[in-house]
Amino acid sequence: MKIGELATRTGLAASRIRFYESIGLLKLVERQANGYRSYPEEAVLVLNLITTAQQAGFSLDELRSLLPQDLSQWEHGKLLDTLQGKVRDIEALEQRLAQSKTHLLALIHEIESKPGDLDCAANAKRVLSKMNLGELNEPGKRVKR
Secondary structure, eight states, X not given: OOHHHHHHHHTOOHHHHHHHHHTTSOOOOEEOTTSOEEOOTHXXXXXXXXXXXXXXXXXXXXXXXXXXXXXXXXXXXXXXXXXXXXXXXXXXXXXXXHHHHHHHHHHHHHHHTOOTTOOHHHHHHHXXXXXXXXXXXXXXXXXXX
């Protein structure tokens, strides 16, 4: 099939398909005598794999090392190791995001619990000093020192 049909079937722009080809991710390309690219049916599967893997957080470099020359040559162990590694990366990211969320919620709580006799500038100093002293923890809780 020609690149236009491949683009239509995968939902990718022809320029994106050519890019994947130029960086070595899409190797299933033949040139016809007139210079046009010709793609086998398997190219649809490869491009869908690339798109799905990118949505799951894989970089193009990771994909280049993971995708075999021929899809019938998948290395089961390497594939599983890579996928499990990506799950660990996602779990670590989730943990960092949860910590950031907790910190931001504590900061919001402190800002919102401004004593009535303080103006905004004085409240900002109060909140910043608590941050510097490490007194912000979970919303409504303070670390005892």
